[in-house]
Amino acid sequence: MDTARSLSVAQVAPGVTFPLRLAVLRRVPTDAEVSGNAGSHAHFVVRDGGVVVATGVVVKKEPPDGGPAPGFSWWLMGMAVDPSYRRQGCGSLILAAVLEHVSKHRGRHVWCHARIGAIEFYRRHGFVERGSYRDDPVAGRQIMMHLRLS
Numbered sequence: 001m002d003t004a005r006s007l008s009v010a011q012v013a014p015g016v017t018f019p020l021r022l023a024v025l026r027r028v029p030t031d032a033e034v035s036g037n038a039g040s041h042a043h044f045v046v047r048d049g050g051v052v053v054a055t056g057v058v059v060k061k062e063p064p065d066g067g068p069a070p071g072f073s074w075w076l077m078g079m080a081v082d083p084s085y086r087r088q089g090c091g092s093l094i095l096a097a098v099l100e101h102v103s104k105h106r107g108r109h110v111w112c113h114a115r116i117g118a119i120e121f122y123r124r125h126g127f128v129e130r131g132s133y134r135d136d137p138v139a140g141r142q143i144m145m146h147l148r149l150s
Helices: 014-025 090-104 116-124
Strands: 007-012 041-048 051-060 073-081 109-115 128-136 140-148
Touching (some): 007 090, 014 041, 014 051, 014 073, 041 090, 073 090, 109 116, 116 140
Parallel strands (some): 073 109
Antiparallel strands (some): 007 041, 041 051, 051 073, 109 140, 128 140
């Protein structure tokens, strides 16, 4: 990682994440991502100085397949890292903040729909694939991944 960079992680209002998410993921956030209370939704960013370089959102929601921890599952979505900041730990910083938030809210399970290019990132952080691949018209090929928390 470039030592001249001053990276910081923060929980933010939903709109702070939108420009980067739209640029990287090509997707407008859904109502499910922005409505709700602070206990059931959390939006995080990594900033380099004042510039948002990574984002992630977590929503208290059961996975479509039921999942291993009914009532204690959280959906990770909107993970995006500016291409010039990839492979420098920004995604890991976001994921750590998300998992800390989930743990503080008694969550025991996190799931996501991982794009093909992100599967190895999630595997390195303990997620496992579940189910079969699906094709999303915007995101492309992806698979559901799960992480059980202790």
